[in-house]
Amino acid sequence: MRVIVIGAGLGGLTLAHGLRRAGIEVAVYERDGVLGRPQGVSLHVDDRGIAALRECLPPAHVAMVEATLGGAREQTLTLSDVEGELAVVAARSSDGMSGRARPGRQAHRPLLRAVLLTGLDDVVRFGAEFRRFEWRADGRVRAFFADGRTDTADVLVGADGVGSAVRRQYLPDVRVADTGRRVMMGATPLGVVAGLGLPGLIGDDPAVARVGGTTMALGVLRFGCRPVVAREKWLPALGSHAVAEIEDYVMWALPVTKERLGSPAEVWRQADEPHPALRSIVAETRQDVTAVLRIGVIPPMPAWPVTPVTVLGDAIHLAPGFGGNLAMRDANRLREALVEADRGRLDLLDAIGAYEDTMRRDSFPTSSAKASA
Ligand SMILES: Cc1cc2nc3c(=O)[nH]c(=O)nc-3n(C[C@H](O)[C@H](O)[C@H](O)COP(=O)(O)OP(=O)(O)OC[C@H]3O[C@@H](n4cnc5c(N)ncnc54)[C@H](O)[C@@H]3O)c2cc1C
Structure with missing residues (x-):
């Protein structure tokens, strides 16, 4: 066949x-x-995705993916401004019911794609x-x-x-159908925003911050094993560029309409009552991985x-x-x-x-x- x-x-x-x-x-x-176009920064991978990868990929590829996932994500947090500080005001369990997320782990999307491409040189045109x-x-x-x-x-x-x-x-x-909605997604190195207290506040769980009129999704990716180390151990055939300069980061995602697109700074200027911590995350974002994704139905x-x-x-x-x-x-x-x-x-x-x-x-x-x- x-x-x-x-x-x-x-x-x-x-x-x-x-x-x-x-x-x-x-x-x-x-x-x-080969380089493709920006497809987003990170991905919540749940049992369905992991099971499929385990069945389809060679064991070394699976080991590389699993070693570099973030920590377990069991719930989705809601953050709000409480007397000037961001605080967790609600936690919803990730049970996969009624459209809610299932438990999973965060993956760095460009790294996952690079792993998937490894070993398929003679297959992909x-x-x-x-x-x-x-x-x-x-x-x-x-x-x-x-x-x-x-x-x-x-x-x-x-x-x-x-x-x-x-x-x-x-x-x-x-x-x-194009819903007209867009999501701007970026990544800010954890080291740059560590002083904000946010990484400690949310741990590995995904969070949605609702502050004033602004809603922003956040997720901290602390690689289980540094990609550069995991590559050496599990998948040396993976191009070294795929793991170079990857460090732990905060993924942020901001819903925008197609009328309100622009650079992260321009989009942020239009946000309502932005909280200083959220503003810093966007201000320090890595421009090279920022992407705007379209929401369709x-x-x-x-x-x-x-x-x-x-x-x-x-x-x-x-x-x-x-x-x-x-x-x-x-x-x-x-x-x-x-x-x-x-x-x-x-x-x-x-x-x-x-x-x-x-x-x-x-x-x-x-x-x-x-x-x-
Ligand atoms: C804001 C946002 C956040 C998301 N977060 C998550 C998440 O956390 N977890 C999750 O599981 N999913 C998430 N998704 C969904 C996820 O990104 C997609 O469902 C997933 O990428 C679909 O994979 P795919 O292989 O079907 O298509 P794609 O990954 O889109 O791949 C399609 C490929 O086909 C190529 N192609 C297109 N047209 C042609 C052509 N004519 N000829 C040859 N090649 C072509 C494209 O270049 C592309 O490489 C998110 C989506 C959005 C918009």
Whole structure:
């Protein structure tokens, strides 16, 4: 069996590792260059994401990821201004119910992606923008790329994120709604803000500060093991640039509307009654990792006819707080299905159909709110 994956994001790369380890030929086509574009600073990784990584990645990659996660996050704190000081005024357990986060740990997103890319040099083709596909008479699928390249395989997987070109052609009725909301995300070195008391106040838990009219999400990432040390121990093949100059930091995220975009300083000037500690965090942010991310919505889709083209992750369902975990879980489930077909234990279309049924059931908002496993 040969599989083409469009998109070298969290889901596409997890799938590529899983298929390769199962001896299935896979090629990943990625629109961006090797460095990619800023995709956010950190990621709350829960049991779904970790389980998928353990199933799909080589053991040394898993060890590298796990060694560099932050501490356990069991609850989400609410911070407010109490007589001029930031204080914890509420704590909500992370139980995964009603859209709440599940327990997990914080990962440095660029590092996770670099680990996922390690060892896939011969699999990932960068600068290859997918344009369209065609069915062939023999049941296989041919993919066409912007630079004139084509490739043919038994299965085509759209892991190409919210703007998925695979989904646009394959499921043209799916509409992605832009909510108009944006989140500006940045990272401020812990050493710079240690004197503010905030890192001690929130520990490893995610926190939401509500001060005056401003709402800001915060999370302290204290690497379990310094990435540079973990690389040496677990994954020397990981490029040294991926671990250079990474230090513990405070991740901050500020909701903004598309009308109120600008540099962090400009956005912050428009914030209502900013607290001095929050202002310092934004003022000292690392400009190079600051990113503005778009919040979209995809309404749940009824089942579609099964073919050798399928989709995973943000290409078909969106969940800004945990969509990466869902993308990695999809990747693992699709890997399982394709391995069953490759070994002749299931018909290919039955395997893809079973994957899609489970994916739809567990990943669209109404069912994910019930915290499916
Ligand atoms: C503000 C914010 C915070 C978030 N926080 C979290 C969190 O804490 N935890 C969590 O689990 N999730 C979080 N998410 C969600 C998470 O970022 C996504 O769900 C996740 O990245 C989806 O992975 P994916 O592999 O489906 O797509 P992506 O990671 O988006 O990867 C898609 C890839 O496809 C490539 N591509 C696109 N079009 C083409 C094309 N035509 N040809 C070739 N390649 C193409 C892209 O360049 C990209 O590399 C957050 C999202 C937002 C907006």
